Amino acid sequence: MDLFEIIFYFFAAIVLVSALVVVLSKNIMYSAFSLLFTFFGVAGLFVLLNADFVGITQIMVYVGGILVLIIFGVMITTKVTGVDIKEGISGKLQYAGAGIITLLTAIFLSLMFINGKWITGSSTDVHATIHQIGTLLMTKYILAFEAAAILLLIAFIGAALIGRRKA
Amino acid sequence: MLEAYFPLIIMVVFGFAVAFIFMLLSQWLGARRGTKEKQTVYESGMVPYGNARERFSVKFYLVAVSFIVFDIEVVFLYPWAIQFKELGIVPFIAVLIFIAILFIGYFYEYKKGGLKWD
Amino acid sequence: MNEIPQGYYLLLAGVLFTIGTIGVLTRRNAIIIFMSIELMLNSVNLTLVAFSSFFGDSSGQIFVFFVMAIAAAEAAVGLAIVLALFRLKKTIYVDEANILKY
Numbered sequence: 341m342d343l344f345e346i347i348f349y350f351f352a353a354i355v356l357v358s359a360l361v362v363v364l365s366k367n368i369m370y371s372a373f374s375l376l377f378t379f380f381g382v383a384g385l386f387v388l389l390n391a392d393f394v395g396i397t398q399i400m401v402y403v404g405g406i407l408v409l410i411i412f413g414v415m416i417t418t419k420v421t422g423v424d425i426k427e428g429i430s431g432k433l434q435y436a437g438a439g440i441i442t443l444l445t446a447i448f449l450s451l452m453f454i455n456g457k458w459i460t461g462s463s464t465d466v467h468a469t470i471h472q473i474g475t476l477l478m479t480k481y482i483l484a485f486e487a488a489a490i491l492l493l494i495a496f497i498g499a500a501l502i503g504r505r506k507a
Numbered sequence: 508m509l510e511a512y513f514p515l516i517i518m519v520v521f522g523f524a525v526a527f528i529f530m531l532l533s534q535w536l537g538a539r540r541g542t543k544e545k546q547t548v549y550e551s552g553m554v555p556y557g558n559a560r561e562r563f564s565v566k567f568y569l570v571a572v573s574f575i576v577f578d579i580e581v582v583f584l585y586p587w588a589i590q591f592k593e594l595g596i597v598p599f600i601a602v603l604i605f606i607a608i609l610f611i612g613y614f615y616e617y618k619k620g621g622l623k624w625d
Numbered sequence: 626m627n628e629i630p631q632g633y634y635l636l637l638a639g640v641l642f643t644i645g646t647i648g649v650l651t652r653r654n655a656i657i658i659f660m661s662i663e664l665m666l667n668s669v670n671l672t673l674v675a676f677s678s679f680f681g682d683s684s685g686q687i688f689v690f691f692v693m694a695i696a697a698a699e700a701a702v703g704l705a706i707v708l709a710l711f712r713l714k715k716t717i718y719v720d721e722a723n724i725l726k727y
Contacts, residue, residue, distance in 0.1 A: 345629060348633065356637070356644070359641055362644075362661070368654060371657055371660055375664075378667065382667050382671055385671060386670075391689075394670075394689050397689075397693065400578060400582065401696075401697060405578045405579075408574075409568070409700050410660060410663075410700065410704065413656050413659075413707060413708065417711040434650055434651055438650045441643070441646055441650070445643040445646075449636055449643075452636075452639075453632050471589060472683040473683050474588075475590055476684060477586050478586075478590065478594050479598075485605065486605060488690075489605045493612045495697070496573070496612035497615055497616075498701075498702050499569075499705040500569060500612075500705075502706060503565055503569055503572070568708065575697050576697070579693065
């Protein structure tokens with residue numbers, strides 16, 4: 341087992357365990373904080389895939405921005421504890437649905453995993469992906485770049501409008 | 508390229524190890540005599556008041572939203588800034604349009620008084 | 626140099642996506658549903674970066690930035706809606722917001 345595999349399995353374990361805690365935990369604060377570890381694990385995997393700028397961005401945007409937003413949302417709304425597992429017939433139905441989806445995805449993923457012909461090892465020029473990103477973003481994807489600005493503007497005004505307390 | 512991250516890994520491991528070891532050591536070696544004064548809530552020297560479970564004001568949320576929008580803006584501008592000399596004038600104008608669009612939202616927020624704290 | 630086959634990353638992303646789906650389907654708390662959606666978006670990002678890295682094309686990484694921008698917009702507006710719901714009905718459980726149902 342070489343170093344890459346150890347690092348990969350380490351990050352994969354962090355991601356999966358903390359994602360399970362996010363989904364299954366009864367305490368919403370535990371969910372929010374284990375989401376932090378999921379984001380860090382995914383950022384580590386990005387770096388392992390030679391996408392270092394994306395990894396930094398992941399930490400900056402998700403951990404520094406979205407997670408803070410979610411924690412503010414928790415702090416503004418929450419009654420801190422409370423079990424929120426569904427009860428009654430509709431809850432049972434939802435669990436059945438989730439079980440079926442899990443089963444189907446498990447079958448699909450294992451089929452894909454066994455039958456796929458995967459590339460091992462990358463032959464690309466892995467240096468300085470950020471230069472390529474800068475060039476591509478400003479030439480091929482420049483319209484999408486402006487569209488992202490409009491999307492952010494709409495989200496900004498919309499969130500300010502909905503979130504503000506009515507006078 | 509990944510070899511360049513080796514010092515970072517060492518730093519992270521070292522940082523975690525130091526924090527963890529000191530935490531364990533202070534658990535282990537430290538004396539624990541709980542007087543009444545020590546048991547009270549620590550609030551930076553002030554007399555504690557209120558409940559820690561109090562709900563936050565929505566204003567924090569509005570500030571966080573403004574932060575996240577400009578956070579994303581920086582993420583989009585950074586690759587352009589790296590390649591600034593090679594790219595020339597057209598991307599520069601595109602970036603100016605990008606910033607101008609986002610500043611519409613900023614001025615809206617400013618005019619509506621969303622940035623005033625009281 | 627990178628010895629881990631591509632399938633491993635894709636399998637991990639698939640499992641992460643499934644965990645997110647289960648969260649969306651089984652939880653009632655709207656904020657936890659948001660967190661699950663973020664998990665699903667993250668798994669998509671992982672897939673995009675994995676393909677980009679093994680394919681030798683940086684376009685995949687640019688898609689990741691757009692996904693992040695959309696995730697931020699979604700979190701901002703969505704949580705604002707949750708706050709409005711909380712202000713109106715004093716609850717963030719999605720099945721108690723059923724005033725339009727009947």
